[in-house]
Every structure is written in C-alpha cells, then in structure tokens.
Amino acid sequence: MSRYVMIADLNRCVGCQTCTASCKHTNATAPHVQWRKVLDLEVGEFPDVRRAFVPVGCQHCADPPCMHVCPSTATGQRKDGLVTIDYDLCIGCGYCMVACPYQARYKVVEPARAYTGLKRMIHELKREDPKRLKVAQKCTFCSDRIDYGLENGLTPGIDPDATPACANACIADALVFGDIEDPDSNVSQLLAENKWFRMHEELGTNPGFYYLWDGIDQEDKS
Numbered sequence: 001m002s003r004y005v006m007i008a009d010l011n012r013c014v015g016c017q018t019c020t021a022s023c024k025h026t027n028a029t030a031p032h033v034q035w036r037k038v039l040d041l042e043v044g045e046f047p048d049v050r051r052a053f054v055p056v057g058c059q060h061c062a063d064p065p066c067m068h069v070c071p072s073t074a075t076g077q078r079k080d081g082l083v084t085i086d087y088d089l090c091i092g093c094g095y096c097m098v099a100c101p102y103q104a105r106y107k108v109v110e111p112a113r114a115y116t117g118l119k120r121m122i123h124e125l126k127r128e129d130p131k132r133l134k135v136a137q138k139c140t141f142c143s144d145r146i147d148y149g150l151e152n153g154l155t156p157g158i159d160p161d162a163t164p165a166c167a168n169a170c171i172a173d174a175l176v177f178g179d180i181e182d183p184d185s186n187v188s189q190l191l192a193e194n195k196w197f198r199m200h201e202e203l204g205t206n207p208g209f210y211y212l213w214d215g216i217d218q219e220d221k222s
C-alpha cells in the first residue's frame with residue numbers, strides 16, 4: 001500500500017511563499033487561513049546564524065492526535081495515509097485544533113474573501129467550498145488531485161495533475177511529494193541520500209512530512 005508524504009528541502013527553500021499562494025489559489029481558503037504556511041526562522045548562535053524558511057501544514061500523521069480526539073468520527077485516515085475531514089460529520093467542536101501539535105487546523109465561521117464587499121475573485125467563485133464553514137479544515141495534500149491522477153494512470157509526485165499544488169508551484173524544487181512505501185520513488189531516494197528530520201518526532205505521531213536540512217555548517221563562512 002502507498003503512503004504519500006511531503007518533503008521540504010530547507011537547503012533550497014527561499015521563503016518566497018509561492019507554495020502558500022498556490023495553495024490559496026487552488027483551495028480558495030479564507031484570507032487568514034494558510035493550509036501551506038512558510039515560517040521564517042533564525043537558526044544558529046551568533047555570529048554563526050542564518051535564516052531558514054520552513055514550510056509547514058498538516059503533517060498527515062500516521063498516528064494523528066486530531067483523529068483520536070474527534071467525537072464525531074469526522075476526522076479519518078485513508079489507506080494511503082492521508083488524514084481527512086468529513087465536513088458533513090464535523091460538529092465544529094474544535095477538539096482536533098487543540099490536539100494537533102502542529103497547529104495545522106483552522107475553523108472559519110463567517111464567509112471571508114480577499115476583497116471584502118467586492119466581487120469574489122475567480123478562484124473564489126470556482127473553488128470556494130461552503131461546506132468548510134463552521135467546521136474544521138486543513139491541508140488535504142490535494143487529495144482530489146491525487147485521486148484524479150490515480151484514476152487516470154498518473155503518478156502522484158511525478159505528474160503535475162496528480163501532485164499537490166504547492167509542490168507544483170515551488171520555484172526552488174524545495175517541495176517534493178511521493179510514495180514513501182515505494183523504495184524507488186522520488187521521496188524514498190531523497191530520504192536515502194540526505195540528512196532529514198521530522199517535527200516533534202518525540203510525540204510519536206509519525207508525521208508524513210520530512211525536512212531535509214544540512215544544518216548551518218553548510219554555509220561558506222570564509
């Protein structure tokens with residue numbers, strides 16, 4: 001069985017947030033919602049410091065705390081590892097938002113658009129989902145694109161039509177998506193050849209989001 005994961009290469013990310021914009025365009029999320037967010041951090045100790053840009057979002061944990069606390073079974077998990085929310089079952093209690101150690105979930109109560117009082121933008125007209133109001137929402141790993149791709153003989157992470165919009169849009173090839181259960185996949189090879197870490201490994205959530213990072217020593221300090 002497949003398990004789809006995302007890799008963010010922190011050695012390559014330049015913090016442009018094209019991934020964030022692409023996600024918002026694709027999913028028509030509200031202005032204050034960022035399913036794909038990029039943190040701007042300072043790492044190291046003076047004088048050996050540098051900026052690091054860290055894409056974050058739902059980690060599609062293999063053992064997801066959000067699912068365990070959900071009282072309505074709205075949060076679920078697919079066989080391919082994607083953590084899902086059934087908007088029809090969600091009662092908007094927000095337990096999952098508290099339980100998520102990655103602060104990946106949002107709840108929007110009122111319709112919110114890019115230009116208040118003006119016409120909706122084209123992507124809002126086409127892709128805004130009224131079912132997302134008053135319930136939990138988060139990054140889906142663009143599951144609709146994955147499903148479309150699999151139905152049409154495409155490979156998620158390789159064929160753009162079967163790949164999350166953020167990974168397609170990244171100007172630096174910093175975001176890579178694929179099947180970690182396939183030892184020959186793009187993600188398996190990257191993880192075999194590079195140093196990597198996952199966030200909050202100590203919590204045992206087994207996140208499906210990996211970070212490549214050579215550390216501050218890679219910088220030429222001469």
Ligand code: SF4
Pocket residue numbers: 057058059060061064065066067083099100101102103104105138205
């Ligand atoms: S990152 Fe948060 S919302 Fe996503 S699966 Fe893990 S616990 Fe759930």
Ligand code: SF4
Pocket residue numbers: 012013014015016017018019020038053055169170171172173174175
């Ligand atoms: S688009 Fe790529 S380079 Fe730009 S912020 Fe996102 S991950 Fe980083």
